[in-house]
Amino acid sequence: MRLFSSDLRVAAVAVLALATSVGAQQDDPVNDFCRRWGHESAVIGDRLYIDGGQLNFQDNPKNFTNTRLLFHDLTTTKRNDEEVGLPILETNLTKQAEFPSLSGGILWADQANARLYQFGGQWAESETPEARFRLYSYDVYGNQWSARDPDKSISRLAYGAGTSVEHLGRAFYMGGWMNEKTDRNWVGPRAASNKLLMYDMIGDKWTNSTGPSDQEGRAEGVLFYVPFSDNGMLAYFGGVRVNSRGVERAGSMSTIDIFDLAGNKWYTQNATGDIPEPRHRFCGGIATAEDGSSSNIYIYGGLGFGANATGFDDAYILSLPTFTWIKIYPAKGIVREEKDAYPKFDMSCAVVKGSQLVIIGGQYSKDLEVTSCDVPKAWGVHNLVMSKVDTGKTAAYWGSFDPKRDKYTIPDDIIDVIGGDAYGNAQVKSPDPKFDSADLDVLFRRTVTVKPRVPTRTAPAVTASSGASTEEAGVFSTPGKRAAILVPVICGIAILAILGFFAIRWYRRKKRSQGFQQPHDAPPPQYKQDSNDGLADVHATQHPQERWENLPQLDATSPGHQTYPDAFHTGPYSDYSGTIHTPRHTSPPPVELGGSVYGTLSRKPVPAGSPPGTPITPVVTGHFPPPLLEGLMQARNPPPGPEMKDRGGNRFSENL
Known part of the structure; x- marks a missing residue:
């Protein structure tokens, strides 16, 4: 019996090592999430898709490339009957290995035809760009990717500014970097494009148009479609500008570039009000009054320049056509200490x-070593309610996501500046003191009438055989499903082989010790069956997580925090302690980037729905590799003043 016990212990160690190894290779973007950045996102129907970018996992804070196409379900905020307060993350979509996962690109959404177009972006430090540039497309109906060869005049760009306009069926991309990670044949320092790319999603046609009249390259700014003039306009601001000598400088937040689509002409307009500090690698969105009298651009965060290089944890509104900046977070009158701000960049x-x-x-940007997580319970998602949330006592912008909210009303911060009411009726409709161009004065008096676009293809009928979702397309229809079935099967076979080997070994030893005695009959071993498909469960020991009790209500004016409904404070809950079940619907594991990890990590959960600057403070030892080096040197080593460098590394004054 002693021999059997010894062999059983060895077998148990071998099985545990195998299971742990398998679990370590299957980091789960749902249960193990820590951070995400550099990705791209777009909405089609009731899904908010995420592609590319990089991420960290809770117990493995190395930097990984996100090789999955993910989506947040915009119809629910509950996961396993638990209220999260934000859209639930799903992982059951297809992305074949031949389609790259990049950082700093963009997803253009063709709502009418249920198709995504992935344009631009750069490869990770350890990867080489593909031989030729292609435009990638994802068919929502068929859950399949495809590639197209664009016009030869089109180059891959990264960290430019883009948008797609649904009723026009057109997509746009302004500026962007060209470097050795966008083009394998690139030689020399990076350069910024000064072109405006236009893509006709219906006719599959490209237009490579000139940018603003100053002909400076642009990157890391933002671009929005504004429904004024005959066919709409594009508004660009922020980011980095590069002159003909390669000198980089901060893009303006007070001078707005305007492109009139109908007239095919660029203009500039000065903005006034609470002008934000210059920034880059930030993001935003636009909402329009019900009567069309104003359109309001909301922005958040970003990296800064010079003394402000670490960046910002703030939010502003640029209201058009008055071109007035309004600061909304932190709220006016709130004094926040620097230590209480959590600047962020490269979000979507x-x-x-x-x-x-x-x-x-x-x-x-204050924590490039990944000593904190971005609300793992909500997968780094935060929600800014553009009309404000009325709690009965006060109104605030940060709040839970409401799947039924589909109306935009003008918040009082904007009404105080332009007049009118929640539905529009703006009283002030021009900048102070006036438009910089007589043309703009005329164009902004016109508003676009948006008409739904007719699809050029028909949605497939949902049948009993095809199912209502991609999950039901067959047990081997996606890499995630294949992994969910094959991984447990392979592990089960390996475990049985190990147990069988030691059982035979024990039997032979016992037979030798007992001579020719016939052993007593014994019932066959019983194995636990998975209730879903009869496959054995695979468990992997996870780093123990500390359990946290009820989270306190935080002052609504506290920096980086906000008071939310009681649903966010229902604790106690455990931050995914215990064992991990191998996900049933996941794609192949993400690609690990270069670098090593020294130390261990565990984290505390916080309420979901808080502002994006709300981190999770972990217990950390050791040092972790930073994210992409591109663009982060300013965050790590802020320059002493507003100095920039030319392509050769020589310093120039910002006034050059």
């Missing part, structure tokens, strides 16, 4: 049903 913003700005992820 998506407007849902014209009323809520869903902000996903972002990197903490």
